[in-house]
Amino acid sequence: MSGLDSNPFADPVDVNPFQDASVTQAISGVNESTGEYNPFTANEMGKYTETTIPVSKTSSSQPAVLPTSVEQSPQATAAAAQANLVKQQEELERKAAELERKEQELQNRSNRDPGAKENNWPPLPRFFPIKPCFYQNFEEDIPEEYRRICKRMYYLWMFHSATLFLNILACLAYFTADAAKGVDFGLSILWFILFTPVSFVCWYRPVYKAFRSDSSFSFFFFFFVFFFQVAVYIIQSVGIPSWGNSGWISSISMIRTNLAVAVVMMVVAGFFTVNAVLGVILLKMVHSKYRNTGASFSKAQQEFSQGVLTNRTFQSAAASAATSAAQGAFSGNQGN
Structure with a gap:
């Protein structure tokens, strides 16, 4: 009845589950066995002395030493800086001397007369007694826009010279097949010796000078001479007998006498024909270039007059003629 006599309106009693007798006994037993544990106490440290690994077994015997920076003395620093400055100054002086030398060479090249340059043609060996003439x-020398046509004229001259040499061989074969053709063989040698240097001087060098210095006089001189050269090519390709040329007429006349000689002569006749055709083509090409250069006949006359007046040979001849005339006039006056 005691449970029924309790007051249901009274405050309930706080019940702490940890105040149970069995829980309290378990907690007190654990606290007594553990206590306050400190792993760094002497007793605890002593337990692991036998199991620790010495440092000397895991690391190298030599201790790590950091390199120390060596500071140079002010005298050494100044000496090194001075040596560096001297080296730079020598390098600059060397470059300045090299630039000055190149500039002087360019200036001499631009101011020097083209005729005063060292001749290099024909390319003869140094031990040869005859030196280059041109x-x-x-x-x-030649501007880029005229360089190709100028080289073609040079190749035409080389082909012209080779054709004259082959003409000697063909006329020699002609002479062996017919003893009466010795005149052609002799004239072929003369044409080779005469026309090879004359063609170089009279029409190749003028066109070279014309393109080099844009000379109207050189252009007109080239046109005048090369026109006759083309006419000579045509005559040589025709092959008039006893003219020293292995042309078509001479070669065809030898077909019945000696076929081998006729074939050789026809080859040379074909070379003369090619020379004539190339001569006409290059003459037209040079004329087209000439029209683009602005050259004219009046400029050619002016260049000719200036060239004659500034020629030392002409000046000396004119001075000699004037002196002789003056002396003659003075002697005539004294006689009177």
Whole structure:
């Protein structure tokens, strides 16, 4: 009845589950066995002395030493800086001397007369007693827009010379087949010796000078001479008998006498024909270039007059003639 006599309106009693007798006994037993544990106490440290690994077994015997920076003395620093400055100054002086030398070479090249340059054509060996007579350099003398046509004229002259040499061989074969054709063989040698240097001087060098210095006089001189050269090519390709040329007429006349000689002569006749055709084509090409240069006949006359007046040979001849005339006039006055 005691449970029924309790007051249901009274405050309930707080019940703490940890105040149970069995829980309290378990907690007190754990606290007594553990206590306050400190792993760094002497007793605890002593337990692991036998199991620790010495440092000397895991690391190298030599301790790590950081490199120390060596500071140079002010005298050494100044000496090194002075040596560096001297080296730079020598390098600058060397470059300045090299630039000055190149500039002087360019200035001398621009101011020097093309005729005063060292001759390099024909390319003869140095031990040869005859020295080169002309200076020729397409890359340096001839402008780029005229360089190709000028080289073609040079190749035409070489082909012209080779054809004259082959003409000697063909006329020699002609002479062996017919003893009465010795005149052709002799004239073929003369044409080779005469026309090879004359063609170089009279029409190749003028066109080279014309393209080099844009000379109207050189252009007109080239046109005048080369026109006759084309006419000579045509005559040589025709092959008039006893004229020293292995042309078509002479070669065809030998077909019945000696076929081998006739074939050789026909080859040379074909070369003369090619020379004539190339001569006409290159003459027209040079004329088209001439029209683009602005050259004219009046400029040619002016260049000719200036060239004659500035020629030392002409000046000396004119001075001698004037002196002789003056002396003659003075002697005539004294006689009177």
